Amino acid sequence: MAYSVFLKNVASESIVAGDIVVVKPGQRVPVDGTIVQGVGYLDQSAITGESIPVEKQVVDDVISATINENGTFQFRANVGIAIGAGTDIAVDSADVILMKNSLLDVNTAIDLSQATIRNVHQNLFWAFFYNVICIPMAMGIAGWTMSPMFGALAMSLSSICVCTNAWRLRFFKEKVVAKKEAPKSIKAAIEPVVKEQHGQPVTMEIQRMMCEHCVDTIRKVVENVDGTSNVQVDLDTKSVTFEANKQAFSQAVEAIVEAGYHPE
Numbered sequence: 001m002a003y004s005v006f007l008k009n010v011a012s013e014s015i016v017a018g019d020i021v022v023v024k025p026g027q028r029v030p031v032d033g034t035i036v037q038g039v040g041y042l043d044q045s046a047i048t049g050e051s052i053p054v055e056k057q058v059v060d061d062v063i064s065a066t067i068n069e070n071g072t073f074q075f076r077a078n079v080g081i082a083i084g085a086g087t088d089i090a091v092d093s094a095d096v097i098l099m100k101n102s103l104l105d106v107n108t109a110i111d112l113s114q115a116t117i118r119n120v121h122q123n124l125f126w127a128f129f130y131n132v133i134c135i136p137m138a139m140g141i142a143g144w145t146m147s148p149m150f151g152a153l154a155m156s157l158s159s160i161c162v163c164t165n166a167w168r169l170r171f172f173k174e175k176v177v178a179k180k181e182a183p184k185s186i187k188a189a190i191e192p193v194v195k196e197q198h199g200q201p202v203t204m205e206i207q208r209m210m211c212e213h214c215v216d217t218i219r220k221v222v223e224n225v226d227g228t229s230n231v232q233v234d235l236d237t238k239s240v241t242f243e244a245n246k247q248a249f250s251q252a253v254e255a256i257v258e259a260g261y262h263p264e
Contacts, residue, residue, distance in 0.1 A: 019077045023068045031064045032080035038073030042066045048211045049235065081106055101217065103260035108174040115172055123162045130158050201230070202249060203241045207262040221255040228252055
């Protein structure tokens with residue numbers, strides 16, 4: 001399959017997954033992707049809040065709406081996914097927008113897109129199969145001439161079959177993801193310092209915490225657990241500190257894991 005190569009600033013709507021895009025100094029990254037050649041220094045402050053440009057090399061991922069401060073690089077466009085509560089610039093530049101704030105919906109979006117493609121292939125197959133049989137009959141090639149009335153009825157049935165098959169997508173159900181349990185190593189390492197009655201400060205490093213939205217999400221899920229207090233989330237160190245008793249600590253760890261993050 002041949003892909004396009006863009007050498008200038010282009011609208012994200014004109015780029016499809018797999019296209020190679022060249023980004024020069026001062027230009028904006030139109031879509032998410034992976035660098036295949038060159039080096040760039042990207043200003044990601046609009047997305048992650050980082051004020052210092054981040055060096056990006058081959059194999060590194062780039063985020064749409066970031067600005068290339070220095071260097072020239074080429075990247076292969078990917079499908080961008082944003083959550084509905086994300087920043088406006090992230091939502092505007094994304095190809096897929098998740099209505100909820102759970103990253104687990106990415107799996108549902110992929111499953112739904114695959115089901116849609118299968119449905120399209122089924123409709124194409126049955127449409128061609130139907131026409132290959134009925135058109136020769138309507139032409140009288142088989143020695144029998146079809147009445148125009150039956151031809152109109154057959155055409156209507158073809159449309160009904162295609163529409164009914166497409167309508168099945170309304171009954172699509174997302175796969176039930178088993179509830180994740182917090183790794184035992186986390187609890188074993190930190191629980192000894194957590195008292196049963198009077199909570200003590202506990203600090204955990206959080207993987208996949210990339211932006212201020214992640215900070216707000218982690219703060220909310222921990223604060224919603226009964227028995228936690230003084231919740232502080234630091235984006236620079238990618239950590240969360242809070243006070244909790246033993247039971248509240250376990251519930252907080254599980255809540256962080258369910259939100260799509262990995263405490264350490």
